[in-house]
Amino acid sequence: IIKIQDLKRDFTMGTETVHALRGVSFTIEEGEFVTIMGSSGSGKSTLLNILGCLDQPTSGSYELDGVSVKELNKNELATIRNEKIGFIFQSYNLLARTSAIENVELPLLYNSKVSTEERRERAIKALEMVGLAERLHHTPSQLSGGQQQRVAIARSLVNNPVMILADEATGNLDTRTSYEIMSLFQELNEKGITITFVTHEPDIATFSSRTIVLKDGNILKDYLNDDI
Amino acid sequence: IIKIQDLKRDFTMGTETVHALRGVSFTIEEGEFVTIMGSSGSGKSTLLNILGCLDQPTSGSYELDGVSVKELNKNELATIRNEKIGFIFQSYNLLARTSAIENVELPLLYNSKVSTEERRERAIKALEMVGLAERLHHTPSQLSGGQQQRVAIARSLVNNPVMILADEATGNLDTRTSYEIMSLFQELNEKGITITFVTHEPDIATFSSRTIVLKDGNILKDYLNDDI
Ligand SMILES: Nc1ncnc2c1ncn2[C@@H]1O[C@H](COP(=O)(O)OP(=O)(O)OP(=O)(O)O)[C@@H](O)[C@H]1O
Numbered sequence: 218i219i220k221i222q223d224l225k226r227d228f229t230m231g232t233e234t235v236h237a238l239r240g241v242s243f244t245i246e247e248g249e250f251v252t253i254m255g256s257s258g259s260g261k262s263t264l265l266n267i268l269g270c271l272d273q274p275t276s277g278s279y280e281l282d283g284v285s286v287k288e289l290n291k292n293e294l295a296t297i298r299n300e301k302i303g304f305i306f307q308s309y310n311l312l313a314r315t316s317a318i319e320n321v322e323l324p325l326l327y328n329s330k331v332s333t334e335e336r337r338e339r340a341i342k343a344l345e346m347v348g349l350a351e352r353l354h355h356t357p358s359q360l361s362g363g364q365q366q367r368v369a370i371a372r373s374l375v376n377n378p379v380m381i382l383a384d385e386a387t388g389n390l391d392t393r394t395s396y397e398i399m400s401l402f403q404e405l406n407e408k409g410i411t412i413t414f415v416t417h418e419p420d421i422a423t424f425s426s427r428t429i430v431l432k433d434g435n436i437l438k439d440y441l442n443d444d445i
Numbered sequence: 446i447i448k449i450q451d452l453k454r455d456f457t458m459g460t461e462t463v464h465a466l467r468g469v470s471f472t473i474e475e476g477e478f479v480t481i482m483g484s485s486g487s488g489k490s491t492l493l494n495i496l497g498c499l500d501q502p503t504s505g506s507y508e509l510d511g512v513s514v515k516e517l518n519k520n521e522l523a524t525i526r527n528e529k530i531g532f533i534f535q536s537y538n539l540l541a542r543t544s545a546i547e548n549v550e551l552p553l554l555y556n557s558k559v560s561t562e563e564r565r566e567r568a569i570k571a572l573e574m575v576g577l578a579e580r581l582h583h584t585p586s587q588l589s590g591g592q593q594q595r596v597a598i599a600r601s602l603v604n605n606p607v608m609i610l611a612d613e614a615t616g617n618l619d620t621r622t623s624y625e626i627m628s629l630f631q632e633l634n635e636k637g638i639t640i641t642f643v644t645h646e647p648d649i650a651t652f653s654s655r656t657i658v659l660k661d662g663n664i665l666k667d668y669l670n671d672d673i
């Protein structure tokens with residue numbers, strides 16, 4: 218479902234250039250559950266943003282579900298992001314003045330096939346799945362860090378995406394809550410959803426079937442987790 | 446240096462009241478290195494915000510360095526926050542339009558005893574200590590999540606505080622970088638700085654000498670780490 222070939226991404230600021238990705242290649246099959254690890258600054262978020270069609274590479278190719286992403290126009294990219302991909306940002310990107318339930322409903326506002334009642338039901342169900350049934354009407358500043366993170370997770374699920382891209386989705390959660398979220402992701406994966414999960418924590422990586430390790434914008438290792 | 450007695454903090458939103466802290470009491474001696482753990486929503490940030498003089502309890506007492514914090518006026522609180530306490534926020538609270546070095550210099554702007562040159566030197570040194578010597582002029586959006594977190598850490602150090610309050614300061618860092626940051630905190634602790642560190646990760650807690658566990662706004666356990 219994902220095929221990247223020699224992906225490069227440079228950030229140029231005046232005279233300085235940061236080579237965030239220096240030629241990354243891999244293929245992810247539909248239904249896989251892959252973990253991406255690597256040290257702070259190794260390029261994980263940059264890679265995930267390209268996979269999520271939020272950013273374009275400087276060079277190299279990205280095929281999503283057989284379609285070359287470079288060929289798509291802005292509207293087609295927006296539709297893919299909204300309907301096919303559930304993205305969980307490292308910094309959540311919640312709307313500050315809206316409640317948890319409204320934040321989670323947001324992706325459904327653009328979906329004309331979903332009625333107002335169904336939108337509310339789906340949002341409530343997603344928040345229940347992450348343990349936030351009692352925080353529906355709190356705004357982000359009225360939520361703990363880990364609760365905000367879980368609102369971001371719930372929001373990524375409401376459009377029934379075929380692929381979830383999660384950037385550190387358990388970074389602010391205690392061990393037990395993290396394991397509950399990872400079990401939820403395993404359940405979604407068993408239903409066929411492809412999951413690409415960035416994490417720093419080795420024991421979180423064990424919930425997936427394969428691990429890709431980045432170092433300074435390159436792939437250091439790419440191995441199946443059963444091999445450990 | 447810290448003495449809290451029966452601390453309570455309620456958040457009231459309309460008809461709903463959240464009892465974030467339900468009567469918390471402990472004493473932290475000068476020079477201790479304490480870890481606070483607990484599940485998402487158990488009250489850790491609420492507690493830390495009160496200890497950092499950023500929030501007032503609903504009831505109960507807080508003595509900082511022998512002074513009852515309730516008796517202090519706004520200016521005295523601001524001075525304590527700026528000069529005595531280094532606070533690392535769970536969501537960093539960096540200024541979006543300013544570079545890493547300017548963000549780190551910020552607490553020194555209010556310090557009339559520090560010249561412009563010394564301010565710049567201290568900021569550079571703090572950023573070097575967290576491994577960001579090559580990112581001085583990047584703004585937060587030009588930094589990775591873990592790099593932003595480290596800018597927040599560096600900023601907490603520049604005023605040479607007597608006490609550091611860190612809310613999940615390694616949540617977005619890979620294992621090796623986290624251990625480097627924890628060693629840095631151990632070094633600062635050996636110089637006499639009192640450290641109170643909120644974390645979810647048990648192996649990060651082992652860098653401290655004592656662990657306090659919160660559950661639903663109450664203290665569940667309070668033990669010395671050598672006892673484990
Ligand atoms: N301003 C607020 N208004 C209403 N409720 C709040 C507010 N701030 C926090 N809460 C609630 O108080 C409880 C404790 O929040 P707190 O941020 O202290 O948790 P925490 O232990 O830091 O969690 P985490 O590990 O997820 O960061 C949570 O259930 C949260 O929803």
Ligand SMILES: Nc1ncnc2c1ncn2[C@@H]1O[C@H](COP(=O)(O)OP(=O)(O)OP(=O)(O)O)[C@@H](O)[C@H]1O
Nearest residue numbers: 228237257258259260261262263587589590591592
């Ligand atoms: N917009 C930008 N402009 C300049 N440099 C950038 C920009 N975005 C990222 N970088 C740099 O590119 C490198 C990779 O960043 P990226 O966010 O992908 O790292 P990461 O692996 O996600 O790190 P972390 O684990 O800390 O979140 C970092 O060194 C960062 O400073």
Ligand SMILES: [Mg+2]
Nearest residue numbers: 262307589590
């Ligand atoms: Mg990142």
Ligand SMILES: [Mg+2]
Nearest residue numbers: 361362490535
């Ligand atoms: Mg918190």
